[in-house]
Amino acid sequence: MKKILITGASRGIGLELTKQLSTIGHHVYATCRQPNRVNQLNSIKSVSPENIQILKMDVEDETSIEECFRHLECKNEKIDILFNNAGIIDWNDLHEISATSAEKIYKVNLVGSLLVTKYALSILQKSSSPTIINLSSRLGSISLRGETQLGGAIAYQCSKAALNMLTKQSSIDLKSKNIKVISQSPGWVKTEMGGENAKYEVPESVSKIISTLQNLDKIETGSFIGEDGIAIPW
Numbered sequence: 267m268k269k270i271l272i273t274g275a276s277r278g279i280g281l282e283l284t285k286q287l288s289t290i291g292h293h294v295y296a297t298c299r300q301p302n303r304v305n306q307l308n309s310i311k312s313v314s315p316e317n318i319q320i321l322k323m324d325v326e327d328e329t330s331i332e333e334c335f336r337h338l339e340c341k342n343e344k345i346d347i348l349f350n351n352a353g354i355i356d357w358n359d360l361h362e363i364s365a366t367s368a369e370k371i372y373k374v375n376l377v378g379s380l381l382v383t384k385y386a387l388s389i390l391q392k393s394s395s396p397t398i399i400n401l402s403s404r405l406g407s408i409s410l411r412g413e414t415q416l417g418g419a420i421a422y423q424c425s426k427a428a429l430n431m432l433t434k435q436s437s438i439d440l441k442s443k444n445i446k447v448i449s450q451s452p453g454w455v456k457t458e459m460g461g462e463n464a465k466y467e468v469p470e471s472v473s474k475i476i477s478t479l480q481n482l483d484k485i486e487t488g489s490f491i492g493e494d495g496i497a498i499p500w
């Protein structure tokens with residue numbers, strides 16, 4: 267049984283990760299912006315209440331991040347796996363994007379993941395195999411530009427490329443502490459973000475991510491992998 271913290275657990279991939287991981291016996295700290303307005307998360311928790319704790323965390327708000335980890339530390343909790351999952355998109359391209367939108371995307375997708383990682387470090391070190399999984403995207407691959415079906419979400423793509431740098435640099439910085447850091451693409455998934463034409467149903471993508479989790483010891487720190495566990499070029 268692992269203790270797993272997920273950001274953005276109110277819906278989409280974060281919600282389904284909470285459901286599947288708690289069902290197979292892991293303990294999930296399901297964090298979200300508005301714990302009093304998460305009906306789907308509450309009904310998942312009602313199935314295995316002992317395996318899920320719902321906690322408030324808005325990754326745009328440093329105080330909220332700090333308070334969440336302080337609460338866990340006061341309770342002497344540990345975390346084995348951190349999923350930096352919370353994310354937002356704006357499909358606008360270079361011609362249409364606004365500064366306000368681009369800044370917000372960076373704040374959630376990059377700065378949020380950076381700060382959550384920073385405040386999680388001491389509690390992660392209580393684990394014998396601490397791991398950070400940053401939910402990235404093929405849209406963040408510089409090498410694949412021009413080759414993938416989708417593109418044009420300029421601020422989102424830049425934010426995920428920057429998130430990949432966070433993965434790589436923190437994997438180097440945290441190697442001596444035995445903390446593994448990887449970027450994981452979930453594939454193109456039918457969530458509010460991915461839309462209804464996406465390739466994967468949410469449960470299918472999440473079960474693939476969980477299969478990867480079960481083979482974590484074979485994945486090198488600092489890797490960027492797809493939903494199939496295969497490396498994606500940076």
Ligand SMILES: NC(=O)c1ccc[n+]([C@@H]2O[C@H](COP(=O)([O-])OP(=O)(O)OC[C@H]3O[C@@H](n4cnc5c(N)ncnc54)[C@H](OP(=O)(O)O)[C@@H]3O)[C@@H](O)[C@H]2O)c1
Nearest residue numbers: 274276277278279324325352353403454455457458459460
């Ligand atoms: N779906 C895809 O095809 C796809 C492909 C590649 C990568 N990804 C990545 O996978 C991750 C999950 O995406 P998804 O498809 O599940 O998206 P989604 O359905 O739109 O859900 C996004 C989640 O992030 C949360 N969130 C947004 N801003 C937040 C904040 N400031 N603080 C805390 N939580 C916040 C949302 O919470 P609220 O309910 O409070 O808004 C929601 O739980 C993202 O990082 C995304 O970039 C998705």
